[in-house]
Amino acid sequence: MAKTAKATLALGPVLYLWQGEKWRDFYFRIADEAPVSHVYLGETVCSKRFHFTEPHLAEVIERLENAGKQVILSTLSLVTLERESRHLRGLIADSPYPVEANDLSALGMLHGTPHVVGPMVNVYNAATARLLASRGASAICLPPELPVTSVERIVGETPDVDFEVFAFGRLPLAISARCAHARAKGNIKDNCQFVCGDDPDGLPVRTLDRQSFLALNGVQTVSHTCQSLLGELQDLAAAGISRFRLSPQDCDMVAVAHIHDDVLAGRREAEDGLAHLGQIYPDVPFSNGFHHGQEGAAWIARARNTAHGVNA
């Protein structure tokens, strides 16, 4: 039964453009050292980036599988071009691994095949979750925007599906046909020169009053804050969440995984874990507002401890 199994950690796809070797070495280390059960691989943001990581995909998969990780291939979240559709069709037809659908076309192609539904697909209620389950979804990573009241309801009313939530990382907030990242550096998308590769953790967007606000990642916009549900892991696991997604940032993700593993297993207090997390990924405030039904940028400290209640 999905709901009684012990919750585990999953590593989401790298959202940023990392150079091929850096990307490969990152996953080698994850394979060797990170306490994660599932690893999502694949470019989900921009099809122009495919060639950076594809040469390394086979060896990364092999290393991860040898380490006992379940590999899942993630699809592009905004598919508009014919060559993107062709790529997707090929990936789904040829993949010996489960596929995570991040747009409606992937959902359509995966009908009847066991698959994972990614956080970019709008699952806001159990009616939708059950519908997707009836078409073959065996796991669903819920959208980061969902409040815990909805998460609990959906999990409670959708048996036989493993649910995952976005537990660590800058929040993917929007995606566009236009590349704000390329434009910020004087290019346009069709002649972008891959400038997003210069910002492996996103390009900061500040307000005119110099408040840190957002970050650009190619055609995607992510939050300045880093969502952390470290303080909520145990409650969510008790509510039936099967997996917690750690979304790679340009920091020591092996250490991030260990902290989550320790807190989830009860070996470490969440407050202590958060303090350590703040050292591993410094200068970026944590947020958990979406989880609490408030603005996503907010940090809602747990009642008995307000020591980490700082936020930009």
Add this chain to the structure above:
Amino acid sequence: MELICPAGTPAAFREAVDAGADAVYCGFRDETNARNFPGLNFSREELAEAITYAKKRGVQTFVALNTFMRAGNEDIWYRGAADAVKAGADALILADFGLMAHVAEHHPQQRIHVSVQASASNADAVNFLVDAFGAKRVVLPRTLTISDIARLARQIRCEIEIFVFGGLCVMAEGRCSLSSYATGKSPNMNGVCSPASHVRYRQDGQELVSELGDYTINRFPEGEAAGYPTLCKGRFEIADDKSYAFEDPVSLDVMDQIDALREAGVSALKIEGRQRGKAYVAEVVSTLHRALAASAEERGRLLSRLRLLSEGQRTTVGAYEKRWR
């Protein structure tokens, strides 16, 4: 091509019908639609009356139920669908798969249109919705060029409706949480974007500052017209450069491309603006109605007059033109 016109009030609805709309779209006065603004939208009685008014004049009514159902409160959306069907809606504009499945099962005769909020941006996505829920029309996201649309039209098994005039989403619709990141309220969950309840203007020396939640969205020096702080149309700082990072405060206008859109296989042209007053709706609808029937030369004259309506406001063809990317 049909002209699909917005109505945020019964008065605007009648104006749109009288001005030459082929169909008018509107929503209930609650969170079930993506223009859930104070003072806007329709009660059950108002919708029934509006539909009767439209039917007598051969005009269709589309009812938008295009937010995502809140877990545990699905009944609000199911009731909305049932009431719209009962009132005689010609189509329901839906975004949530769960709601589409419900309508397909409980109201099998009802025409389903796929809302732009559903993010069906390619042929496989559209055909998935046609196969799964019997969708008859898709409103395409503002992420495609006209040649993308032409290619799509040949590959899908339903009609195409596109936005041609009015507000412009810079981000793929239905996939944007920028508003809720800053305010807690989103288009998907609450039917609002950058809601007025979270907007504040303050004077800072010579500058007028517009804020959304805790964030500065723009600063206007004296003499510069201050716009509404829609998050993606704000001015921000990247490195040391201050600029409109996502999009200038422009609105969409692709009426110059009517012939190309018709050739591409578009069935219906949609005007954004359920939040607009009845005078605006009347003027835009009547002008675009005439422009559709006019010669190319006459059309240019009609459209340039319409552009005066958005005084000083610049327009863009958005993603319909490749260079916008």
